[in-house]
Amino acid sequence: MKHLRSICTLLFGVAVLLFYGLAYPHHLHYQEQYQLFLFDSTYVWEIVRVPGGLADLLGRFCTQFFLYAWVGAFIIACLLTLVQLLTLRLFNVQWFYGLSFVPSFLLWLFLLDENALLGGVWAVLLTQFAICGCLLVPKGWTRHIVILITIPVLYWMVGPSWTGSHYHRYPTVTPYLLYAAWLSAVILPLLVHFFKVHGSWFKVQGLSGQRQQIIHFSLFTFTFVIMMMIVWKNANLKAEKVMQYDFMARYQQWNRILETINTEKPNNQIGVTVQNLALAIHGQLVNHLSDYNQNGIAGLLPDVERDATSPLPTAEAFYQLGMIYVAQRTVFEAQEAILDFQKSARCYKRLAQTNLILGNYEVARKYLLALQKTLFYRDWADETLPLLGHEDAIAKHPEYGRLRRYAYNDNFYFSDHVTSEMLESLYFSNTDNRLALEYLMAYYVLTGNRDSYAKLLHHISAKQ
Amino acid sequence: MKKNLYTFLLSHLLLLTSCLLMACTETVSDAKQENALPQIYPDYLGVTIPVNIAPLCFNMADETVLCIDAVITDHHGNSLHSQGEESVDFDLDDWRALLAQNRGDSLNITVSAKYDDGWHTYRSFSIFVSPDSIDYGICYRLIAPGYEVWSKMGIYERDLSSFDERALIENTQFEGCVNCHSFNRGNPADMSLHIRGPHGATLLCHDEHPTPNTHHPSPLTAYNTKTDQTLGFCVYPYWHPSGRYIAYSTNATNQLFHSAHHNRIEVFDTASDLQIYDVEKNELLLLPLLKQDSIYETYPVFSHDGRSLFFCAARALPEGSYELDSIRYNLYRIDFDPATGTFGSRIDTIINAETQHKSVSFPRPSYDGRFLCYTLSDYGQFSIWHHEADLYLLDLATGESRLMEGANSEDTESFHNWSTNSRWLVLSSRRDDGLYTRPYFCHVDAKGQVSKAFMLPQRNPRRFYRDRFLSFNVPDFIITPTHFDGYKASRIINDNYRKDFGVRTIN
Numbered sequence: 029m030k031h032l033r034s035i036c037t038l039l040f041g042v043a044v045l046l047f048y049g050l051a052y053p054h055h056l057h058y059q060e061q062y063q064l065f066l067f068d069s070t071y072v073w074e075i076v077r078v079p080g081g082l083a084d085l086l087g088r089f090c091t092q093f094f095l096y097a098w099v100g101a102f103i104i105a106c107l108l109t110l111v112q113l114l115t116l117r118l119f120n121v122q123w124f125y126g127l128s129f130v131p132s133f134l135l136w137l138f139l140l141d142e143n144a145l146l147g148g149v150w151a152v153l154l155t156q157f158a159i160c161g162c163l164l165v166p167k168g169w170t171r172h173i174v175i176l177i178t179i180p181v182l183y184w185m186v187g188p189s190w191t192g193s194h195y196h197r198y199p200t201v202t203p204y205l206l207y208a209a210w211l212s213a214v215i216l217p218l219l220v221h222f223f224k225v226h227g228s229w230f231k232v233q234g235l236s237g238q239r240q241q242i243i244h245f246s247l248f249t250f251t252f253v254i255m256m257m258i259v260w261k262n263a264n265l266k267a268e269k270v271m272q273y274d275f276m277a278r279y280q281q282w283n284r285i286l287e288t289i290n291t292e293k294p295n296n297q298i299g300v301t302v303q304n305l306a307l308a309i310h311g312q313l314v315n316h317l318s319d320y321n322q323n324g325i326a327g328l329l330p331d332v333e334r335d336a337t338s339p340l341p342t343a344e345a346f347y348q349l350g351m352i353y354v355a356q357r358t359v360f361e362a363q364e365a366i367l368d369f370q371k372s373a374r375c376y377k378r379l380a381q382t383n384l385i386l387g388n389y390e391v392a393r394k395y396l397l398a399l400q401k402t403l404f405y406r407d408w409a410d411e412t413l414p415l416l417g418h419e420d421a422i423a424k425h426p427e428y429g430r431l432r433r434y435a436y437n438d439n440f441y442f443s444d445h446v447t448s449e450m451l452e453s454l455y456f457s458n459t460d461n462r463l464a465l466e467y468l469m470a471y472y473v474l475t476g477n478r479d480s481y482a483k484l485l486h487h488i489s490a491k492q
Numbered sequence: 493m494k495k496n497l498y499t500f501l502l503s504h505l506l507l508l509t510s511c512l513l514m515a516c517t518e519t520v521s522d523a524k525q526e527n528a529l530p531q532i533y534p535d536y537l538g539v540t541i542p543v544n545i546a547p548l549c550f551n552m553a554d555e556t557v558l559c560i561d562a563v564i565t566d567h568h569g570n571s572l573h574s575q576g577e578e579s580v581d582f583d584l585d586d587w588r589a590l591l592a593q594n595r596g597d598s599l600n601i602t603v604s605a606k607y608d609d610g611w612h613t614y615r616s617f618s619i620f621v622s623p624d625s626i627d628y629g630i631c632y633r634l635i636a637p638g639y640e641v642w643s644k645m646g647i648y649e650r651d652l653s654s655f656d657e658r659a660l661i662e663n664t665q666f667e668g669c670v671n672c673h674s675f676n677r678g679n680p681a682d683m684s685l686h687i688r689g690p691h692g693a694t695l696l697c698h699d700e701h702p703t704p705n706t707h708h709p710s711p712l713t714a715y716n717t718k719t720d721q722t723l724g725f726c727v728y729p730y731w732h733p734s735g736r737y738i739a740y741s742t743n744a745t746n747q748l749f750h751s752a753h754h755n756r757i758e759v760f761d762t763a764s765d766l767q768i769y770d771v772e773k774n775e776l777l778l779l780p781l782l783k784q785d786s787i788y789e790t791y792p793v794f795s796h797d798g799r800s801l802f803f804c805a806a807r808a809l810p811e812g813s814y815e816l817d818s819i820r821y822n823l824y825r826i827d828f829d830p831a832t833g834t835f836g837s838r839i840d841t842i843i844n845a846e847t848q849h850k851s852v853s854f855p856r857p858s859y860d861g862r863f864l865c866y867t868l869s870d871y872g873q874f875s876i877w878h879h880e881a882d883l884y885l886l887d888l889a890t891g892e893s894r895l896m897e898g899a900n901s902e903d904t905e906s907f908h909n910w911s912t913n914s915r916w917l918v919l920s921s922r923r924d925d926g927l928y929t930r931p932y933f934c935h936v937d938a939k940g941q942v943s944k945a946f947m948l949p950q951r952n953p954r955r956f957y958r959d960r961f962l963s964f965n966v967p968d969f970i971i972t973p974t975h976f977d978g979y980k981a982s983r984i985i986n987d988n989y990r991k992d993f994g995v996r997t998i999n
Contacts, residue, residue: 070959334641353751361641369644390925397958441748441758441814450751
């Protein structure tokens, strides 16, 4: 009987692991890129000093591991499994064994939303821990005192869960699924516990062990199948695809991008932007422009929007092109647009790079020193810090040196919209910038500017 | 990755343990005497400080130092000692007592630093304790020095005699941003504050019959300052000394970004006018002379006696032109009669910066009527983003302007305000890293002599300023804690009710 329950729990955990590892990995990368977890006392204090801060802190701590999707999937699997085990502990009524998975499934559903924060899961878990802890205390006055002490401590740890603060990136969104999970994990077991004490109608009597096992497994299977269907139906696999393109651009996986677009042509703005960047990196943009979905120049270098997501792949294109000021502005704005006011390790890294390239060494140092307090960006920051102020080393650096050489010679004003003049100025600042040439030609093609295209071809042939 | 994690966590645990067990408390012995002055952060060497300022804690500029030790001595035989691994942190009470005993005198500071090869003691330097005290605190906006999008930000007050900082209001309490806080000569009883975004409003605190020395904040009202006869919302405010009027500009502001220039952003107006708000009558006073289409008028400030209005103005660019580097603001003055709320008919040119190919911004007259401090940059009116911007002091008696050398640096100096005794200036500077604005203070004596500026003290300045990815915007003195009720303010902001301004045109 006990083994059967363990197997069911294990099956559930494996299902969560496989789901996030195989079907939803880029949702985890997405989560990770909108926070900057620092091993720093000031940072920790700023989080934990407010109600709900501990759950928030634990959520953020775990989220930093989402940089590696399988690690993130494992963490989520462990947390959801733990919720189920604690629910079972609180909710130990044989007939309703399958229902012990309900809170975990609700949390799973909650986490399908890319803006749902892991702190919510920790809020549920900490509440369960607190209740279990109180139940361990012998009945009587001692338990009452412990409960009285636990309530304010718990409030500090998990905070006003009902307002949803810390648990969803959109401050105006009410995380109903989280509430449902919290209620099902906490309130229902308490009710059941009450009835268990005061009534006998929950008890299963007169059934053989084998029949009880069948009932348990049937209840588990029923709950599992229903919940899995709901999870799968609510999984945003379309968003996952978009996030995959963003991820590939972030890690400059140009070959993988080409493989992906040849399997399924992207038809969303981020996908098309990344597709065009990868094609241009391979020198295939102009020749294969019509082979893929386009969205005019909005698919080439879209206007910068005021959100945290869509500008990042465009910023990657700006950066690769050598439009460093534009890239810097785009990344900075994207980071400022993060709705829960967190900072982004990805953005910090890029801002350190752009400031380094532009020679703003003290500003670059500020970002790098912050990244030194992270777990996964520390090594990179350590490697980059010595470059600051060393012009020769930067000039010889394969990336920064190249991007410095591509810098604009002429100053002009720009805003949200990329114009052909910006690309012309970029290309003619350094005609070795093949990426700028690809983009300029593509720009002419997409805007139907045949005269400029012909003049550019003439210029290229004259140069050769 | 696993190894990386273990190493990281273990190293931090060891570091924490070693910090606890091996706090830097040693006697400076066998120190090598250095002829050089110490390189400390912030640079407090030779500064003049007010008698009631918070302790000037500092770090060694060289981060390889293992321990730092400082001894402050005075001419009465008193001394104050502090030692630390990262910074010296003087005891607040002892510091206050020492400064009180040395009002108008110098203090001598001897710094020693421990390196791998032992202690080094540097040449002593002095700081002068001015008998002129500074106001209770400053109020500022904290915001990332970005472009058009903002993250968490708010308005904060800081007690200058300690390290206490308190938020008045933050944008976590409503959707939008907050800017342009303004007080009447540092008195929080009269306050103007703009809210931008979907809950846009101008919050006004004003008590017509203020009771001195009470902690009851003035009533707070949310206004809609946009009228059908004006360009838009009220923008840059300045209180009339009587508290009855507020001079506002109204600006159509745009931003463009440089592709290859060390000044990364250009903030400019495509139109701007001036208007005076009569608080008692709830009426905007409009003067055609101050709202000309061919002129950009901005940054209005009243003179110390309230009988003049200084402002900046430039010839407007032709429509569609983006020759932003040709926009140059001069400083002008017009008479104002506070009894009737009427203006003179003549505009005087006070500083013709255009002829020097320069541009004036942020004029701020001292409250004693002696000086006017302003920012001079190459062009435009938003000098915050101009690295070449410097502060100048205009002697209002002689009409002579001169560079405030002690206050300026190689980088941006922009916004500034006077203390209520007109002896201290708080100024925004980007000298630290070229991007993040920090508040600095300098002393200006009766003759206009400007002392070397010093940075707003912090317990561990390097750690504090390094970890804070925010700029201190629009620093202004306050004479008492504001007692601003942020919760109540957020309720008013989130409420739809806005009181409209009336309008009266003066011919």
